[in-house]
Amino acid sequence: MNGITLAIKKLRVFLSVNYYRDRQRLFELATKYLWLFLLCLIYAFFFKAALWQKMIKLGNYQIDFPFFLISGLAMARFVLSPLRVFDDTLKTLRGVKMMEWLLLTPSSPWELFTSQILWGSLLAFIELIFFLAFAKVLIGIPIKPFLQCGLWLPTVLAFLSYAGIGMITSGLILFLRRGSSLFAAIDQISIAFGGVFFSVALFPHQLQWAAYSLPVTHLLPIIRYILIHADTSSVSIHLLILALMALAFSVIGVILLETGLRWAKRNGHFSNELTL
Amino acid sequence: MNAIQIQNLTKAFKAPPFSSESQHLALNNVNLEVKKGTICALLGPNGAGKTTLIRILSGLIPFTTGKIEINGMPFQQTMVRKMGVLLSDQTGLWEFMTGLQNLEYFCALQNIVGESAKKKIEELIELFEMTSFITRQVRTYSKGTKQKLLLARTMLHDPEILLLDEPVAHLDPMATREFHALLRDRLNRSLKKTILLATHQLEEAQEISDVLAFLFQGNLIWQKSADSFRSKQTSLLNEYIQTVENISSL
Numbered sequence: 066m067n068g069i070t071l072a073i074k075k076l077r078v079f080l081s082v083n084y085y086r087d088r089q090r091l092f093e094l095a096t097k098y099l100w101l102f103l104l105c106l107i108y109a110f111f112f113k114a115a116l117w118q119k120m121i122k123l124g125n126y127q128i129d130f131p132f133f134l135i136s137g138l139a140m141a142r143f144v145l146s147p148l149r150v151f152d153d154t155l156k157t158l159r160g161v162k163m164m165e166w167l168l169l170t171p172s173s174p175w176e177l178f179t180s181q182i183l184w185g186s187l188l189a190f191i192e193l194i195f196f197l198a199f200a201k202v203l204i205g206i207p208i209k210p211f212l213q214c215g216l217w218l219p220t221v222l223a224f225l226s227y228a229g230i231g232m233i234t235s236g237l238i239l240f241l242r243r244g245s246s247l248f249a250a251i252d253q254i255s256i257a258f259g260g261v262f263f264s265v266a267l268f269p270h271q272l273q274w275a276a277y278s279l280p281v282t283h284l285l286p287i288i289r290y291i292l293i294h295a296d297t298s299s300v301s302i303h304l305l306i307l308a309l310m311a312l313a314f315s316v317i318g319v320i321l322l323e324t325g326l327r328w329a330k331r332n333g334h335f336s337n338e339l340t341l
Numbered sequence: 342m343n344a345i346q347i348q349n350l351t352k353a354f355k356a357p358p359f360s361s362e363s364q365h366l367a368l369n370n371v372n373l374e375v376k377k378g379t380i381c382a383l384l385g386p387n388g389a390g391k392t393t394l395i396r397i398l399s400g401l402i403p404f405t406t407g408k409i410e411i412n413g414m415p416f417q418q419t420m421v422r423k424m425g426v427l428l429s430d431q432t433g434l435w436e437f438m439t440g441l442q443n444l445e446y447f448c449a450l451q452n453i454v455g456e457s458a459k460k461k462i463e464e465l466i467e468l469f470e471m472t473s474f475i476t477r478q479v480r481t482y483s484k485g486t487k488q489k490l491l492l493a494r495t496m497l498h499d500p501e502i503l504l505l506d507e508p509v510a511h512l513d514p515m516a517t518r519e520f521h522a523l524l525r526d527r528l529n530r531s532l533k534k535t536i537l538l539a540t541h542q543l544e545e546a547q548e549i550s551d552v553l554a555f556l557f558q559g560n561l562i563w564q565k566s567a568d569s570f571r572s573k574q575t576s577l578l579n580e581y582i583q584t585v586e587n588i589s590s591l
Contacts, residue, residue, distance in 0.1 A: 071452060071454060074449070074454035074455055075449045075450075075452070075454060078445055078446055078448075078449035078454065079446070079449065081442070081445075081446075082435055082438065082442075082446055085435070085437055085438050085442065086435070086437055089437050163433045165401055165428065165433075166426075166428075166433045167450065168400075168401065169399060169400065169401070169424075169426050170447075170450040170451050170452075170498075171450075171451065171452050172449075172450045172451075172452065330401070
């Protein structure tokens with residue numbers, strides 16, 4: 066059996082673990098959060114009444130605030146998904162004491178991380194579709210602009226950047242044997258300061274610099290410009306920065322995670338519980 | 342021929358911060374030989390170094406000094422993947438999947454997929470008599486059943502040597518007896534597997550093992566044939582207690 070066939074067959078088995086797990090989770094979530102859907106309906110009613118046709122300034126353009134917000138939330142949730150994947154993988158593998166056993170096999174932890182990322186991005190994509198469908202039904206956000214091919218490149222670059230940040234964080238956690246809450250912190254900071262709810266231009270000057278260190282801050286202006294069919298030449302610098310971030314974070318991430326795995330193996334730290 | 346030969350093995354762990362000692366010697370000049378096709382039981386109180394020795398042989402932690410040979414070849418990281426390892430604190434099973442799905446997953450980790458995986462799993466189901474529960478979710482298994490599945494998992498890549506660290510630690514006497522019979526009759530006698538077993542179960546260790554090795558405070562105190570205890574009046578328990586008391590009083 067050649068390497069590619071073996072890799073594909075292994076990937077299928079690894080993905081099946083996620084399927085069995087998430088099938089169970091989905092059933093539990095569906096029964097638990099049915100009431101949340103009703104709450105969303107009420108919330109959407111007030112949201113629409115209060116904010117519909119309120120405009121927000123985006124460079125030289127004006128954009129509907131609900132459109133601004135939903136596009137920000139949807140895309141930020143999507144590109145931040147690799148962080149959740151790394152968080153989940155590390156916790157699960159260590160929680161069930163699988164990590165150590167994995168090192169006794171010819172398989173590399175990278176194979177598992179890859180399958181997890183693939184599964185995570187599939188779920189994030191499904192979530193994105195649901196999110197936009199709900200936004201269309203509840204608030205009346207148009208879906209057509211989201212089907213533009215131009216959205217793919219910046220989204221993939223931001224996705225790669227956060228995959229890199231996920232690897233860097235995982236590597237640090239393996240080194241320090243603590244810091245599992247870092248994933249959630251980066252996720253929340255990106256949502257809060259990445260220009261999801263407000264334009265970054267509204268932040269104080271120092272905070273703007275901090276905000277621009279986040280990939281999502283560079284992604285959202287490009288996305289929103291494309292969505293409203295604006296001239297994107299003024300935001301092309303963000304695309305360049307995003308590309309550099311994707312490259313830098315991915316390379317540093319791979320090196321740090323690989324070193325972290327070796328370090329944890331050398332010191333026998335895999336079975337230790339994670340702390341905050 | 343020796344399956345495992347250990348010479349002057351030392352393992353020093355870095356002492357924790359603010360500790361009076363600079364390092365902690367978990368193993369100190371240990372010499373041990375395990376012949377091919379035999380069962381060697383590692384005995385000793387908690388903290389004696391049994392688990393450290395098993396983890397070193399599994400390739401999970403490096404040793405500080407000394408020499409290890411496996412089947413006459415120098416110890417290498419790639420070689421440890423040919424051993425079957427069952428660690429004491431290791432569950433490592435997906436509870437939401439069936440035993441069969443778990444075995445398929447672990448086969449894939451061992452690069453065994455497709456028809457060869459199916460064949461191997463069928464062999465193991467038969468060998469370990471798992472037909473009645475293998476299609477049930479692991480979360481419904483008893484500890485004994487889980488342990489059986491874990492042992493089957495260690496056999497997926499057909500290892501010559503099995504390293505088992507307290508495999509019966511949480512099992513009741515009946516499950517312990519069944520597990521030990523499985524080790525001795527099927528894996529050791531029928532399949533000729535070499536087994537290094539760390540355990541606190543003295544009676545059973547004496548019954549199923551060929552050789553007993555006693556570790557205390559990182560030192561190998563004695564290595565004797567299990568037959569010598571079977572024929573002698575002195576029980577293994579008395580020998581165990583005497584050894585600990587003698588060394589502690591020094």
